[in-house]
Amino acid sequence: MELTVAPLCRRVSDLGKPYRMLRSFRPLLFQTSELIASSPVVGELIPYSTLLSFMFSRAPGELRSPHQRAEWSIARYSQWMDDHPSERDRLTLIRGALEAYVQSVRTRQGKEFAPIYPIMLQLLQRATSGSLP
Template sequence: MSANLYPKRIDVSCSLYMKELQSFVSRAVSSYLSPFHNQEIISKCCAPVVSRCLELFVRHTGLVRPLGEGGRIKLAADFAQMELALSPLYKQLSDLGRPYRVLRSFRPLLFQTVEDISLCPALGDVIPYSLVLLSLFARGPTELPSPHQSANWSVSRFSQWLDMHTSEHERLELMSGALQKYQQTVRHKGETSFHAVYPVMINLLERGIKHIAAAS
């Protein structure tokens, strides 16, 4: 990734939870995994755990709202530190494939405009449309609730729902429902325009549906 994708003030420290994760992984590896002689087998056993950590991390970054400039810078630091935190469990994270590619491709989007995000070449092939849409809810007003807020779910329930519904089509349907609810709210208030992020999200939703159809 080119350096100009990130703000110059990227020297902020990572979040407390990331420091705790790094400390925990380091202790676990030192106390329980290092004594084993066959580290290749240990690494293979750790691969699913590391992949899951990457998946959940990216998922939950898309739920953070409101997300201002300071928050985006902090998250960017966390993205980098996440790789360092998990490397003791699995040395070559790039070998994990898609979870790692999503992590690397998603980070630059933190600092891009909504319009630039919609033009990202990684959409669909690397980053699921549903994941990008989830993150864009944070760029909208409070009247545009995230899918779990629209359904009156807790974050943990929403995350469980995503685990049980891995189909991109089902996830896009959930995003669509939240967007429709926002549309109804605006019309109910008698307002004549939507927030600027809304038409971009509708466009991404339609592209995501077409992408699924083309792949089937």
């Protein structure tokens, strides 16, 4: 992405926070979920909602992402995200998906949650423990 944008501006670093977020996210792509959750850039440069959305892609199919749970297309989900820039709104949607997963495990009388679930729950709790815009 940097290579595509570079010809359009003198210094890509002049793009500000979105560029810094992109650069901070790149090293996390191939880290374990535990390492990602403990990264100092989470919540600082990378919004919790962005990271949690990424973690849904690592989760088993039964832990459905917010757009899957709502039966939205990716385009519809992207539009919703554009229409709801508030981190609080985004985290509320994510919380709903995580709660639906817990309910599905209980309904099928499961004894365990997917290993990524407690990590995601911890991130969600950390995100909502402070004051969000």
